[in-house]
Structures are given as C-alpha cells and as structure tokens.
Amino acid sequence: MSNLGFSGKSVLVTGAAGGIGRAAALAFAREGARVAIVDVDAKGGEETVGLIAQGGGDAFFFKADVSQSAQVEAMVTAVVERYGRLDCAFNNAGIEIEHLPLAESDEATFDRVMSVNVKGVWLCMKHEIRQMLKQGGGAIVNTASVAGLVGAPGMPVYAASKHAVVGMTKTASAEYGRAGIRVNSVCPGIIRTPMLERALEREPRREKNILKAHPIGRLGEAEEIANAAVWLCSDAASFVTGHQMAVDGGLTSI
Known part of the structure; x- marks a missing residue:
C-alpha cells in the first residue's frame, strides 16, 4: 500500500465486473478504500467483491444499469447507506x-452506445455530484478514450460518445471546482481486456495494426489504466481537475 490517502474512504466503481473496472476496484481496495462494485453482470461483480475480500478489503456489489436514472440514484444511495459518504467515483461502465464507417452505422447502435456511454456518465455524475455537494467535496474520474481525443475510423458513434464524456468532464470540473469536487477523465489507448480478446479472436489480423498504432510497441494492460484512475482520485492529484489523461502508449503523439 502506498500513501495516496484512501484509507477509510469510500469509492464507487461502475463497470467493475471485469476488465479495467475490476482492475481499478482491486487497486482502490489495495490502497485501503472501501469499494462499491457496480455492474449489470452480477456474477462478475460478485467475483470482484470476492477478490477484494480475499485481500482483506471491504467491498459490496450493487447491480445497476447506468443508463437508468432510478438505478443510478439507488446506487449512490446504497453507497452512502453502507459507508456514510461517497468520496470518489470511477465512472467506467461503457x-x-x-x-x-459512419454512413453504414445504424440508429439502434447509435441509441445504445449513447445511452450507456453518454447518458450513463451524465446520470452517474449528476447523482454523485449531488451527494458530494452535501458532504463538502469529492473526486470523480470518467473513462473516456483516445477516441475522445482524436478520430476513430470505423467507430464514429463510439468516438462521438467519448468526445461527449470529455466535454462533460471539462464542464463539470469548471462548475464544481469551488465546491471541492474534482472531475477528470482517463483516456485509454487500446487495452488488453476480455472485450478486445474477443474482437481479436474474430479478426486476428487486427492485432498487428493495433500494435503499430502504439509507439511503445505493445497493448496496454487494465492495471495501467486502473493506476491512472486511482492517482487522479487521490490526494496526490489535489490540484488536478478538468484534465484528460491519455494513457495510450503514445498513440495520440503521432
């Protein structure tokens, strides 16, 4: 455990049944935080809780669809009822x-991606910020993407959704900074997650091009994004707000 100031603090992580969310939940727990695990995948969420318990940490699972306002409000209420307050939130579900390409995209895909990636982050921040205003401050990190910083050919709707996350992050940081609430985003490059592994199984040739896109010469790991989210939420980042942290192996540098 390092000294990032999480001992006794409560942290909410959405999309924590696997991938980056699970890695972040485990990282927060190792730092001494009490962690609320949120996902639509109950099995995976409970597994994350179990992994934290094995390490001696304090965590619980709450099933919620972040695109549903009542479920998001209930999620925040559950954290406060269990831990007394909400110190940090990592809005990672997406x-x-x-x-x-854009001209071949369909409306159903647009609506689904926007519902989770944009409306979901908006709803989470809305209810998290209301609680943080009551208690006098807090820290929020949203998962955006390098696709929120540059174009993403073949993924126009996803790119639009992540640009929206960046815009909401910047705006919320400006609106609530004086209230003691910091809001940042982490912008991952291409990360080795179960989702990516499934995609590469379908199209193995994609991996060579993906590797070429990163000057560092490899894919990112979920733990590397988790470490960035933990730092952004920590006391070590107390003067950082409205920032979009690219954790991308140099992808956006070329």
Missing part, C-alpha cells in the same frame, strides 16, 4: 459495439 460499451463498444460498432465496426462500421
């Missing part, structure tokens, strides 16, 4: 379900 989906990626398109691989088509």
